[in-house]
Amino acid sequence: MTAVTGTPAAARQNPRRWWALGALVASMLVLGFDMTILNVALPTMAGQLDADTGEQQGMADAYVVVFAALMLPAGLLGDRFGRRRMLMTGLGVFLAGSVLGALAHDVSLVVAARAVMGLGGALVMPLALAVLPALFGPGERTKAVGVVSAAAALGAPLGPVVGGWLLDHFWWGSIFLINVPMAAIGLTACAFLLPETRDPSSPAVDVLSTALTAAGLGALVHAVIEAPARGWGDPLVLGTSAGAALLLTALVLRERRMTRPMLDLALLRDRGFCLHTLAATLVMFVLSGLMFVLPPYLQAVEGNDAFGAGMRILPMMGGLIVAAKGAEPVVRRFGARAVISGGLVVLAFAAILGSRTDLHSGYGFTALWLSVAGLGFGFAIVPAMDAALGALPVERAGSGTGLLMTVRQVGGALGIALLGSLLASAYTRGLDTGGLPGAPADAAGESVIAAHAVAERLGSARLAASADAAYVHGMGLVLLVSGVAALVAALLVAALLPRSGDGPAPRPAMGTAEDDARQ
Known part of the structure; x- marks a missing residue:
C-alpha cells in the first residue's frame, strides 16, 4: 500500500476504514486479555509451579514492565519505518511469545514468555492508536478512539472469564495458546486493510x-x-x-x-495533556491492583473454580459497556473535565465500598461494587484518552502515543507491584501459623492459595479460616488505598484541567501540507 506521511483526505475517506478499525479492535482485545487473563490462572499456576507471591507478581509484571519500557522506542519505530509494518511485527512477536508460554514448564520460562509478549504488545498498543488520524478525520476520530480504547478496556474484565473457562477445560498453558488465533486474525486483517503511514523525519531510536x-x-x-x-x-x-x-x-x-528526544517532555509541560495522562495512569493503577487481588478472593476465600471466578468479574464489564457507549454524548453535554473527574469519583466510591467486604458479605455485595467500578472506569478513561490523543501533532502520532501509553502502563505495573506488596504484607502479618512446623508455616505465608493447600493437607480448619480473614483484611486495605488514589486524581482533574474540559487544542501537524502535496 502507498505510504502516507500526513493525514490526506483520501485516506480518511477510505471506505475500508471501518473494517480497518475492526482489525485494530481485534488487536487491542488480545492485549486487553493478557493484562488480566493470567490473574485468574495464577492460583492454579502457583500450585503447579510452586510459585510464591513474589514469583506470581513477577509473572504478572514481566509483561507490563517490558510493555511500558519499550513503548517509547516502539512508537518511534512506527513513525520512522511505517506504523502498519511495525504493528504487524508486534503482532508476530506477541504470537511467538504466546507459543513459548503455552510450552513453558517452570516459572522462569513463563516470565520469559510474558516478557516476549510484552515486547510485541509494546509495538501494537501505541501504533494501533497512532494510525487512527490517518484513517479518520476529526469528526470521526473521537468515535474511533472510543471504540479502540473500549476494546482494550473490555479485554481486561473479559480476560478472567476466558481464562477461567480455559482452566476448567484445559491445562493452564491454554491461556497463552488462545492468543495464537486472535493474533493471527489481527495480523492478516492489518496486512490487507490498513494503509501504511510514517514520518521519515522522526528521530532515530536512542x-x-x-x-x-x-x-x-x-x-x-x-x-x-x-x-x-x-x-x-x-x-x-x-x-x-x-x-x-x-x-x-x-x-x-x-x-x-537532545534536539529530537525520544521522551518528548514538552508534551508533559502541557497542563491539559499532562492531567489527562495522569488521570488515565491512576485509573490503570487502581484497575491493575484490583484485578490482581480479586481472583484469589473469589477462588480461595469464596470457593469458586477458575471459570466461576471469571464469571463473577463480569459485572465490571457490564458497567464498562454502559460507560463506553454513553461517554461521548455525556462529554458533549458536560465537557471532558466534568466527566473524567466524575468517573474518578465513582471509581473511588466503588473501591472504598469494596474495602468494606468481610467474610460474610456474599457475592451480591461484590457484584454491586464491581458494577459501579466498571462505570467509573469507563467514564474516566475514554474521554481522558481521547483528549490526550487530540493534543498530539499528527507527524509525532507514534512517539507521542508511545509516551502516553508508557506512562499509563507504568501506572499499571506499579499498581500490581505496590498494591500487591501491600496485600502481601497485610496477609503475612494477619496470618496465624502458631503450632505449625516451620516448612508448612512458611508455605502458608506465601499466599492464601498455598495456605488452603496446607490446611487441607493437615486438616486444619483454623489455618484456612485465618488465611481467609488475613486475605480479606489485606484486600480491604488495597481497595481503600485505590479509592483514595482515584479521589486524589479526581480532585486534581477538577481543580487544574482547563475550564472548557476539552484539554488542549490539537497541535498543528508540521509538514502536513507539504506531505499532502507529495502524494
Whole structure:
C-alpha cells in the first residue's frame, strides 16, 4: 500500500476504514486479555509451579514492565519505518511469545514468555492508536478512539472469564495458546486493510535511552516486589530503589539535551495533556491492583473454580459497556473535565465500598461494587484518552502515543507491584501459623492459595479460616488505598484541567501540507 506521511483526505475517506478499525479492535482485545487473563490462572499456576507471591507478581509484571519500557522506542519505530509494518511485527512477536508460554514448564520460562509478549504488545498498543488520524478525520476520530480504547478496556474484565473457562477445560498453558488465533486474525486483517503511514523525519531510536528506560522501570518494580519480604530498609531494596532513581534521572537529563528526544517532555509541560495522562495512569493503577487481588478472593476465600471466578468479574464489564457507549454524548453535554473527574469519583466510591467486604458479605455485595467500578472506569478513561490523543501533532502520532501509553502502563505495573506488596504484607502479618512446623508455616505465608493447600493437607480448619480473614483484611486495605488514589486524581482533574474540559487544542501537524502535496 502507498505510504502516507500526513493525514490526506483520501485516506480518511477510505471506505475500508471501518473494517480497518475492526482489525485494530481485534488487536487491542488480545492485549486487553493478557493484562488480566493470567490473574485468574495464577492460583492454579502457583500450585503447579510452586510459585510464591513474589514469583506470581513477577509473572504478572514481566509483561507490563517490558510493555511500558519499550513503548517509547516502539512508537518511534512506527513513525520512522511505517506504523502498519511495525504493528504487524508486534503482532508476530506477541504470537511467538504466546507459543513459548503455552510450552513453558517452570516459572522462569513463563516470565520469559510474558516478557516476549510484552515486547510485541509494546509495538501494537501505541501504533494501533497512532494510525487512527490517518484513517479518520476529526469528526470521526473521537468515535474511533472510543471504540479502540473500549476494546482494550473490555479485554481486561473479559480476560478472567476466558481464562477461567480455559482452566476448567484445559491445562493452564491454554491461556497463552488462545492468543495464537486472535493474533493471527489481527495480523492478516492489518496486512490487507490498513494503509501504511510514517514520518521519515522522526528521530532515530536512542539505544541508550531505551536501555535506561527498561533498566530503570525494571529496578523500580523489582524493589517494590521485594520490599514486603525483605523490608524497606533491606540493603538490596534500598540499593535497587536508588539505582532505579538514578537510571530514570539519567534518562530525563539525557532526553532534555537532545534536539529530537525520544521522551518528548514538552508534551508533559502541557497542563491539559499532562492531567489527562495522569488521570488515565491512576485509573490503570487502581484497575491493575484490583484485578490482581480479586481472583484469589473469589477462588480461595469464596470457593469458586477458575471459570466461576471469571464469571463473577463480569459485572465490571457490564458497567464498562454502559460507560463506553454513553461517554461521548455525556462529554458533549458536560465537557471532558466534568466527566473524567466524575468517573474518578465513582471509581473511588466503588473501591472504598469494596474495602468494606468481610467474610460474610456474599457475592451480591461484590457484584454491586464491581458494577459501579466498571462505570467509573469507563467514564474516566475514554474521554481522558481521547483528549490526550487530540493534543498530539499528527507527524509525532507514534512517539507521542508511545509516551502516553508508557506512562499509563507504568501506572499499571506499579499498581500490581505496590498494591500487591501491600496485600502481601497485610496477609503475612494477619496470618496465624502458631503450632505449625516451620516448612508448612512458611508455605502458608506465601499466599492464601498455598495456605488452603496446607490446611487441607493437615486438616486444619483454623489455618484456612485465618488465611481467609488475613486475605480479606489485606484486600480491604488495597481497595481503600485505590479509592483514595482515584479521589486524589479526581480532585486534581477538577481543580487544574482547563475550564472548557476539552484539554488542549490539537497541535498543528508540521509538514502536513507539504506531505499532502507529495502524494
